[in-house]
Amino acid sequence: MIDRILRKGREALHLRAARAVLRTPPIVPTADRVVIFSMIGTRVLLPYLVAVKTLHARLRIGRIAILDDGSLTEADKAVLAHHCGDPAIRSIRDVDTGLCPQGGTWERLLTLLDLRADDYVIQLDSDTVTIGDVPDVLAAIADNRSFTLLGGPESEGVGLLPLPAFVAWRYPDGVPAGRPHIQAAIESHFGCYPDAAAHHYVRGCSGFTGFARGGVSGRSEAERFSCAGEALVGKERWSEWGTEQVASSFLLANEPGTQPLPYARYANYWKQAIGAETCFLHFVGTNRYADAEYRVRTRQAIAALG
Template structure:
């Protein structure tokens, strides 16, 4: 039986989702993005329902860090109308089909196409993966520094977090029995046992905002990692939602100079404070209140102001 509490909670989420949807339509009145000059590729995977949110994420970020290339890996739900909207606001955008990024040794779906696209573009440039449910509130100095140094970065889950060895990764996961009920925890518990290269590292980060330095070996690393993990836990389980984030965490942890972005300066809305620079509105926290709507309205108003010039790189 559905409880009164769960009904109220659902109604609240529906209301805040509706308010946000109404608010982000204003992004369509903001100026088109100009081609940037910073040496990186900004890549996202976008589905139809997130096109306007993506434009907010993209334009709020590129206000401070405007790349030479913008790439969208289009979910099959993206139609011709969506493509027209994206091209109108980003004339130089590169729209790629998700089906272009598949490999027989890699699962399909669950954002794996996005990770394969990152590997493809990283062969020739620095790549930043930006989720559509993010908002950049102020200049991300740490990210600009990482771009300048061409070193990796990743969103963390807590303050003072660091890269850790695979042994520590597995020990931590095995100590959390409840956590192993999720594919991420289960995969991490097995990670030290699959024969990955000695000295390999890992980070319990978030794939929603990640910087990958140029690498001609990244695809090889991904194929090796995926093959070993699939062989350990089974192809069906390795294809479940959440495994792409595990692989992304492994790749970025072993990339050149990777650092975790300071938390909660870069974090989720539940830890957002006056120093917030970048906010990731993950699903469980997206529409629990009006924070996503208000944050989106604030950056859209900034883009709509008379002194705003799209595509500033500093």
Template sequence: MEHLAQRLLRKLRERHFARIARGVLATPPVRARDDGVILFSMIGTRVVAPYLIAAKSFHAQLGRGRFVILDDGTLTPADRAVLARHLDHPEIRPIAAVSPGDCPRGSCWERLLVLLELRRTHYVIQLDSDTVTVGPVDEVAAAIAAGRSFTLRGDASAELQDAAHFAGDPAAMPPTSHVQALIEAGLHRIDAGLPRPLRYVRGCAGFAGFAPGGRGREVADAFSREARALLGAAKWAEWGSEQVMSNVIVANEPDPLLLPYARYMNYWAERALGPVSLVHFLGTHRYDRGCYPRVARAAIARLAGTD
């Protein structure tokens, strides 16, 4: 009964947030800029309004970039019309057109593979639909100007380290272990044409930047072949493997930036956010304490010029 009550409460909070999020539809449209920066997201029909909050609030602070969207297969003609009106006719790609190659299918891998294609010629920022930008993003602007890739840290303790720091024996770990823990333990065994010593950071793929001309999908294919041989195809295809790949790529870029966690954070039901610039309301605590609705409502007011 307690579990059922929790599910009901979350559903009510989700509906409350959806009503607030629809307010973004009354805010002015964005004027996109074809200036070498792409703001990239994978979305579906259920998150169009939250995505618009994420996209418009970030673009308002960064002041540059155009939008590219990967359609998860559920966007309707009405959704596309809304996106065209608000985001200055973004490029929308169908997920069905993405070939997985040697990488898993699903679990956001198509998103990463399209991103790695786009970065050949553009600086690409992966922006999840459950982020809200609430302040200046000077560190991101500086990273773009310097051609540095960046990532949101998974938590405040995340640091760039040699893969040997995480070394273990995946075969000795319980098979029910999370794929991220298993592959991190085996990173020291993977080559994939990456530099030595291999570096790694426990970052968050929900907000990450990829400088132009860096490693492409050939690294993802090579890494996936070795990871599949190490863990098995089913385990490597589990949710979380794509985030590991994103972390590996960013960590092994020249001079990658780990964004300061005090200003770019994941929300874990904190009582206060502090002087934050961007919040990622990841699913575990997304609707706890009413923070996401409050932050979204304030972002909508700023976009509308009524704050």
């Protein structure tokens, strides 16, 4: 109970600090084929503005596109129009998920796959802060190669593994006992995926990914993976939150040239010390308000925006 109260207090302090982003200059979109895309709602409006403004300030290219989770108000949309260059805002209600689940950010992934037909699309979560230059991302865009944030430091240097090799590396003792997290439940069954040796996987994080323009993965590939994944773990489990992240990582791993970003520079925040070389932080839910780091980095990043 005490920990919950403390977290709520840190969240309130963070939102108070993030409000200063409303006094920073608006994004000026550029006329190129790069889109920074996010699914957001009214609750994360201020953190999202910090996330998108700090990334765009380092990229200096791209325009903004948004998927409304159904909660954005007209006032929110007016703020977004001013600060993000009048971005295209789609409604989650208009997304046909086909053979994929509804919810769990599948609408975001499928919309992204539609957008990539014509543009390089960067998927950006609202709980991220760009704190330095991002040369690896700019190089991937210039070469039209996809990229992904890694899930954790243990994946550094592992690369894109064939599915049987991934299972042997990550789950040497087989499928975890009991009811494991949905990500582990799917991944540990990858040895049974159809034609497993012909497919690859990277343990990535869909909070920050880049999908190359005109890449090989589209809705049909996402639906094919969804059907195969459901067969591995069952319909009930496939509807859980977390399947979209596995799908995103699978699709990216099976595209030529996909680059896992170096974890020392692009990291999820697990309450670790932040190195001087770190340029991007994703404040994942379990540790987002565990301490003051998110608030401190947000305040510093807003100050850098001017």
